[in-house]
Structure formats: C-alpha cells, structure tokens
Amino acid sequence: MARPIQFDRTKAVDRALVLFWRKGYQATSLADLLAAMGIGRSSFYAAFTDKRSLFIHCLDLFAQRTTGLIDGASANRPPLDALQDFFERSFVGTPSPRDHWGCMMVNSVTELAGVDDDLAGRASQYLAALQKRFQMMLEDAGAAPAQAEELAALLMLINEGIRVSSRRRLPGEQLRQPITATFRLIRSAVA
Amino acid sequence: MARPIQFDRTKAVDRALVLFWRKGYQATSLADLLAAMGIGRSSFYAAFTDKRSLFIHCLDLFAQRTTGLIDGASANRPPLDALQDFFERSFVGTPSPRDHWGCMMVNSVTELAGVDDDLAGRASQYLAALQKRFQMMLEDAGAAPAQAEELAALLMLINEGIRVSSRRRLPGEQLRQPITATFRLIRSAVA
DNA sequence: GCGATAGTGAACCGATTGGTTCAAAATTCA
DNA sequence: TGAATTTTGAACCAATCGGTTCACTATCGC
Numbered sequence: 001m002a003r004p005i006q007f008d009r010t011k012a013v014d015r016a017l018v019l020f021w022r023k024g025y026q027a028t029s030l031a032d033l034l035a036a037m038g039i040g041r042s043s044f045y046a047a048f049t050d051k052r053s054l055f056i057h058c059l060d061l062f063a064q065r066t067t068g069l070i071d072g073a074s075a076n077r078p079p080l081d082a083l084q085d086f087f088e089r090s091f092v093g094t095p096s097p098r099d100h101w102g103c104m105m106v107n108s109v110t111e112l113a114g115v116d117d118d119l120a121g122r123a124s125q126y127l128a129a130l131q132k133r134f135q136m137m138l139e140d141a142g143a144a145p146a147q148a149e150e151l152a153a154l155l156m157l158i159n160e161g162i163r164v165s166s167r168r169r170l171p172g173e174q175l176r177q178p179i180t181a182t183f184r185l186i187r188s189a190v191a
Numbered sequence: 192m193a194r195p196i197q198f199d200r201t202k203a204v205d206r207a208l209v210l211f212w213r214k215g216y217q218a219t220s221l222a223d224l225l226a227a228m229g230i231g232r233s234s235f236y237a238a239f240t241d242k243r244s245l246f247i248h249c250l251d252l253f254a255q256r257t258t259g260l261i262d263g264a265s266a267n268r269p270p271l272d273a274l275q276d277f278f279e280r281s282f283v284g285t286p287s288p289r290d291h292w293g294c295m296m297v298n299s300v301t302e303l304a305g306v307d308d309d310l311a312g313r314a315s316q317y318l319a320a321l322q323k324r325f326q327m328m329l330e331d332a333g334a335a336p337a338q339a340e341e342l343a344a345l346l347m348l349i350n351e352g353i354r355v356s357s358r359r360r361l362p363g364e365q366l367r368q369p370i371t372a373t374f375r376l377i378r379s380a381v382a
Numbered sequence: 383g384c385g386a387t388a389g390t391g392a393a394c395c396g397a398t399t400g401g402t403t404c405a406a407a408a409t410t411c412a
Numbered sequence: 413t414g415a416a417t418t419t420t421g422a423a424c425c426a427a428t429c430g431g432t433t434c435a436c437t438a439t440c441g442c
Contacts, residue, residue, distance in 0.1 A: 007389085026217045027306040030430060040391050041431080047389090051430065102301065106355055110293065110301040113358040115218040124359040154369035160355040161348030164297055167304040168315040178345035185376050197409085197419060221400060231421050232401080238419095242400065383442100390437070399428065409418070 009047065012037040017058040021104045024111045025055050025119065056122065062104040063126035070133060079140040080190070083155070084183045088176065090162060099172075103163035105130075110164075131156040143190045151186055158182055200238065203228040208249040212295045215302045216246050216310065247313065253295040254317035261324060270331040271381070274346070275374045279367065281353060290363075294354035296321075322347040334381045342377055349373055 015036040019028050030051060034044060048054040073089070074082040090099070101107075108123035135152035139145060162175055206227045210219045221242055225235060239245040264280070265273040281290070292298075299314035326343035330336060353366055 022305045024302060024306065029428080031428090040389085042391070042433085043389060045431070100304070102304075107301050109358055110298050110355060111215060113291070113293075113360075114213050115215065120358075124361075127359070150368050150372065153365045154372055157349055157352030157356060157366075157369050160352035161350070164301060164351040164355065165348060167300055167311075168318070169304075174344045175348075177341050178348050181341065181345055181376075185372075220398080222398090231419085233403085233422090234420060236401070386439105386441085388437100388439075390435105392435100393433090395430105395432070397429080397431105400426100402425070403423085405420105405422100407418100407420070410416080412413100412415085 007037070007039050007043065012039060012047075013054075013058065013061065016054055017061060017104075020055055020058050021062065021098075021101050021107070024107055025116070026111065052119075055119065059104060059108060059119070059123060059126070063129070066103070066105070066126075066130065067133060070130075070137075074137070079137040080183070080187060083134065083137050083141075084179070087155075087159070087162065087179050087183075090166070099166055100169050102167040103159075106160050106163040107167075127156065127160075130159075138186075138190065141190050147189065151189065154182070155186075198228070198230050198234065203230060203238075204245075204249065204252065207245055208252060208295075211246055211249050212253065212289075212292050212298070215298055216307075217302065243310075246310065250295060250299060250310070250314060250317070254320070257294070257296070257317075257321065258324060261321075261328075265328070270328040271374070271378060274325065274328050274332075275370070278346075278350070278353065278370050278374075281357070290357055291360050293358040294350075297351050297354040298358075318347065318351075321350075329377075329381065332381050338380065342380065345373070346377075 015038075016033055019032055019036050023032070028051075030041070030044070033051070033054070034041060037044070039047075048057070069089075070082070070086050073085040077085075105123040105126050109120050109127070112120040112123070114120075131152050134155045135148045138148035138151050143151060158179065162179070165175055206229075207224055210223055210227050214223070219242075221232070221235070224242070224245070225232060228235070230238075239248070260280075261273070261277050264276045268276075296314040296317050300311050300318070303311040303314070305311075322343050325346045326339045329339035329342050334342060349370065353370070356366055
C-alpha cells in the first residue's frame with residue numbers, strides 16, 4: 001500500500017488560496033486546510049511555518065495573479081479597452097464559481113481591518129498598487145496626470161463595489177451596466 | 192457596596208453593535224462582548240439568547256439607522272442633494288472614528304458569504320433595500336424608471352466601494368472626488 | 383546496498399471558543 | 413417584614429482552536 005509521495009507544493013498552495021479566498025482567514029480552520037491540501041499537520045508546519053504565513057503567501061500570490069490578469073488583457077490593445085476588459089471579464093462570460101468569491105484583497109481588508117491590521121494593511125497596499133496600475137493605463141490613454149489620478153480613484157471604488165456585489169451573488173446584469181456607464185464617462189472625459 | 196442594578200438593555204446593545212461593526216462577527220468573542228456591555232455571562236444569555244441572535248439584532252438595528260440617516264437628509268431638500276449628502280456625510284467633516292469602520296452590512300457580506308449564508312443573505316437584503324431607496328429618490332428627481340434603476344445600481348457600487356475604502360483608512364480626498372464626479376454624471380443624465 | 387535527509391501520521395498540548403448550571407444576592411410586590 | 417421573582421457572578425462543560433513533538437518511513441545521493 002504505497003504511501004502517497006511528497007506532496008505537490010504549488011498545488012497545495014493553490015488549494016489553500018481557494019479556501020482563504022472563499023471563506024476568509026478566520027473561518028478557514030487548520031483542519032479545513034489540511035483536508036483540502038491533502039497533507040498532515042506536521043508536513044504543513046514544516047513547509048509553511050504557520051497558518052498566518054501561508055495566508056500572507058496566498059494573498060501575495062493572489063495580488064500577483066490579479067496584476068497578471070491586467071497584463072494579459074493589455075496585449076496589443078488600446079489601454080482603455082484592456083482596462084474595461086479587466087472589469088467585465090470578472091463576471092461576464094465566466095460561469096465559474098469564482099464569480100461569487102469576490103476579491104481576496106477586498107475580502108481581507110473588510111474582514112481583518114481592526115482585527116489584524118498587518119494583514120489588512122498588506123491587502124490594502126496591493127489594492128493601492130492596482131490603483132496605480134489603473135492610473136498608468138489612463139495616462140497611456142491620453143488622460144492628464146491629475147485627471148488620471150481622479151479617474152483611477154473612481155475605478156478603484158467601482159472595483160471594490162463589484163467585488164462586494166459579486167459576493168452577494170447579484171445577477172451579473174446589475175454589474176455590467178454600471179461598468180459600461182462608467183467607462184462611457186471615462187472615455188468622454190479622456191477624449 | 193450596592194451592586195449595579197439591572198443593566199440598560201439598549202445601551203448594552205449599542206455597545207455590542209459597535210464591537211460587531213468594528214471587528215466583525217467572528218473576531219468578536221463573547222468575552223469582548225461581556226466586557227464592553229458590562230454584564231455577566233448568564234445575564235447575556237438570559238437577555239439575548241445567543242451571540243448569533245444578538246448579531247442579527249444589531250445588524251437589523253444598523254440597517255434601520257442607515258435608512259434613518261437618509262430620511263434625515265431628505266427633509267425639505269431636492270432628492271439629489273439629499274442623496275449626495277448621504278454619501279459625503281459618511282466621511283467628510285466627520286472626524287469620528289466610525290469613519291474607519293465602513294458599513295456593517297458590507298462588512299458582514301464579505302466576511303460571512305460562504306461561511307454563514309443566512310447572516311450574509313440578511314445583510315445583502317438590507318443593502319438591496321437601500322438600493323431601492325436610491326432608486327426611488329432618483330425617480331423623485333425626475334429620472335425615468337429604467338434609468339433610475341441603472342443609476343441606483345451604480346450608486347450601490349460606489350457605496351460599497353466607499354465603505355471598503357474607508358476601512359482602508361484612505362484619505363478622504365480620494366473618496367470625495369469620485370463621488371462628486373459620479374453625481375455630476377447623474378445630474379447631467381437626469382436633467 | 384547504505385547513511386543522511388526529508389516527509390509523514392498520530393498523539394498530545396495549553397488556550398480559548400460558545401454555552402450551561404446553580405446557588406446566592408438584589409429586586410419586587412404584598 | 414417576608415415570600416416570589418429576577419438578575420447576577422463564578423464554576424463548569426465539551427468542543428475546537430492553532431501549534432508542537434516524535435517515532436516511523438519513504439526518498440535520494442553515494
């Protein structure tokens with residue numbers, strides 16, 4: 001009865017990421033993690049130090065993948081189109097269950113602010129970096145620096161709103177329309 | 192040394208509400224609640240049944256007060272002005288610490304979706320009711336029904352975004368500007 | 383083959399979780 | 413005043429929390 005060989009680290013992290021994403025930090029127990037990752041307690045602590053450390057790692061990974069998602073949409077396309085795509089792709093045409101998990105950074109901020117300010121601050125920093133990205137793309141689209149900053153702040157508000165709303169399992173229709181309206185505003189302002 | 196007489200129920204509930212608002216459901220322990228409310232365990236369970244029941248009660252109260260806040264702003268004023276006030280009052284000119292607590296309904300949705308769907312659903316319902324309120328005020332301002340519905344959805348997105356951002360302790364400047372921009376859009380669309 | 387290393391499951395740990403019990407004390411009403 | 417009724421704190425409960433220890437086993441380099 002050959003015992004399962006050494007576990008696949010990246011796959012285990014992915015499983016953990018999904019759990020943290022869906023249920024948040026506190027509601028994800030060690031037992032949940034071990035079951036999902038398919039490893040034992042001792043292996044867990046040997047490989048990831050801590051529940052908290054693993055969470056930080058997952059949050060890191062999530063942020064990295066999110067910016068990667070923007071990069072992917074930016075290939076050879078007008079910056080505004082890519083930006084709009086980033087928002088619409090999140091829930092339109094994606095019948096994936098992820099649609100209802102929101103954004104791990106937004107979730108972490110709301111769950112952990114005032115509880116674990118270090119973790120919440122990390123998540124907030126990643127969101128700030130994402131917002132800077134919005135800003136740069138708006139400048140690429142021809143917006144003046146001050147205008148790009150203002151519009152990026154508006155986009156981040158919309159982004160946070162979308163992630164919260166998606167957790168509410170609201171019909172996608174209610175999300176798509178405000179996005180197109182916002183981008184109509186942006187395009188007319190930039191042009 | 193006269194023992195303190197029977198505790199003030201409404202004051203105790205208020206203290207609990209603040210705790211739940213700031214730290215969320217899970218991170219608020221019974222010990223936290225008892226200390227803040229100034230009562231003993233047995234009194235707690237006799238009066239409020241449950242931690243969960245008390246939370247529901249507080250969430251209820253929060254939603255009720257939020258709509259009350261809109262009503263307060265609506266007295267003898269153009270509906271759009273009142274609506275805009277509701278958004279700007281949340282963080283401008285209010286040096287209160289509440290500014291950084293966000294919205295208990297938004298917090299509850301993100302924290303509890305997928306963990307306690309009953310509680311999360313309740314919070315979501317209250318948000319939906321608030322959105323209906325937005326919609327009615329937009330209609331009062333002269334918007335066509337379909338347009339009012341769309342703009343209300345946009346406003347709810349902005350609202351959720353603001354509450355998340357306020358938890359991040361972002362400078363109020365970054366919130367106020369997108370709001371005025373959004374209302375500029377709304378006013379031009381409704382007129 | 384062998385020794386070193388890495389990975390593993392199970393037992394165990396103290397602390398904390400939300401919740402119950404109960405006798406004593408404070409209040410109410412006659 | 414004295415009996416009935418609330419209200420109270422403290423002790424207690426099982427369950428779960430995150431984390432550690434350790435002997436055993438698979439793997440890898442030689």
